[in-house]
Ligand code: SF4
């Protein structure tokens with residue numbers, strides 16, 4: 001069974017006695033909680049796989065070594081964690097990582113930006129700051145082609161959204177979800 005939010009807070013409060021920097025930088029979220037967390041790269045709590053679409057230019061023979069694959073262009077995370085996760089963090093250069101990795105704890109679900117509540121950055125950063133960084137992430141997502149944006153958007157079950165995410169009320173122009 002996955003930990004409650006209160007259990008997560010108890011685990012992380014001693015680890016993160018001070019707030020850390022969380023800032024949108026160019027095309028990814030610079031998140032200083034990550035090196036001591038790695039919750040979203042390691043073995044996943046959820047039984048449902050978490051899909052991470054790859055962009056066309058990221059595809060190649062290396063993907064099956066880098067990731068567990070749901071289909072030819074969709075990497076995913078499950079209870080094994082990510083194939084590229086090491087004790088020192090992600091072994092991939094940034095350009096080989098799925099867009100989802102640079103966005104997290106923001107998640108593009110259909111055409112709305114959601115915030116994964118269980119990330120320490122979400123738990124310890126004032127919501128107003130996360131909303132402001134989320135708007136920067138949304139601006140960057142708008143710089144992608146419609147095709148790329150619709151490709152990387154996911155469609156989480158309603159119960160997962162209700163239990164794990166906060167709606168930031170940041171809506172992007174509708175992309176045709178595939
Ligand atoms: S859960 Fe949040 S802080 Fe932890 S590794 Fe993922 S993005 Fe970083």
Ligand code: SF4
Pocket residue numbers: 040041082083084085086089090091092097098101
């Ligand atoms: S590609 Fe790297 S950053 Fe993304 S989930 Fe895998 S280990 Fe984490």
